[in-house]
Amino acid sequence: MAKLYFRYGAMNSGKSTALLQAAYNYEERGQHVLLAKPTVDTKGAEKISSRLGVERMVDFLIGPDDDVRELVAAHAHPAVACLLVDEAQFLSPAQVEDLLRIAVGERIPVLAYGIRSDFQTRAFPGSARLLELAHSLEELKTICRCGRKAIFNARLVGGRFVFDGDQVAIDELSTERVTYESMCAECYLRESDGRLS
Ligand SMILES: [Zn+2]
Numbered sequence: 001m002a003k004l005y006f007r008y009g010a011m012n013s014g015k016s017t018a019l020l021q022a023a024y025n026y027e028e029r030g031q032h033v034l035l036a037k038p039t040v041d042t043k044g045a046e047k048i049s050s051r052l053g054v055e056r057m058v059d060f061l062i063g064p065d066d067d068v069r070e071l072v073a074a075h076a077h078p079a080v081a082c083l084l085v086d087e088a089q090f091l092s093p094a095q096v097e098d099l100l101r102i103a104v105g106e107r108i109p110v111l112a113y114g115i116r117s118d119f120q121t122r123a124f125p126g127s128a129r130l131l132e133l134a135h136s137l138e139e140l141k142t143i144c145r146c147g148r149k150a151i152f153n154a155r156l157v158g159g160r161f162v163f164d165g166d167q168v169a170i171d172e173l174s175t176e177r178v179t180y181e182s183m184c185a186e187c188y189l190r191e192s193d194g195r196l197s
Helices: 015-028 068-074 093-105 125-133 185-191
Strands: 004-008 032-038 047-049 055-057 060-062 080-085 110-114 136-139 152-157 160-162 178-183
Touching: 004 015, 004 093, 004 125, 015 032, 015 047, 015 080, 015 110, 032 068, 060 068, 068 093, 080 093, 093 110, 093 125, 110 125, 152 185, 178 185
Parallel strands: 004 110, 004 136, 032 060, 032 080, 080 110
Antiparallel strands: 047 055, 152 160, 152 178
16 A cells, blocks of 8 residues: 655755655666655745755646646656655645545555744644644654754744744845754753743
């Protein structure tokens, strides 16, 4: 039986690298894979970029109202051995439900990679549904500045921590650069003065 996998982690936990490696493993065996990502993520647009420098074009982008099953069906020749989705936190809950239907109904394994929670420690809608529905959950780990495992993503604007704002920061609208730092709970709570949302 094909399964829906959710591989999640804080930012900079190597999700895109793991995705590209998984795609390579299929292709090494002569199998055809599909790479996709939601359009919400503006950086990199139609590419999946790993921090190691490897990058690759997606086979299709998933718009906010797109039917993922239709998109997969339109790209189903040759037969699809695996569907890999990057930035899966930006999918809608309905699109995540379609990923489960693709795995179970179409018997295509679906590997979704994404961030579990936003800068206010709240689950992204797509991630919440993936945590509920995935057959298999796997955490990709990264390290906080203090050496502990990072589980949260703190937002910095112009180099200063901020704890208010939209779930998705549109960098181009701000005069100061928006960046993120993966942090453990202890360091996050220190920077936020104990705030969690
Ligand atoms: Zn820490």
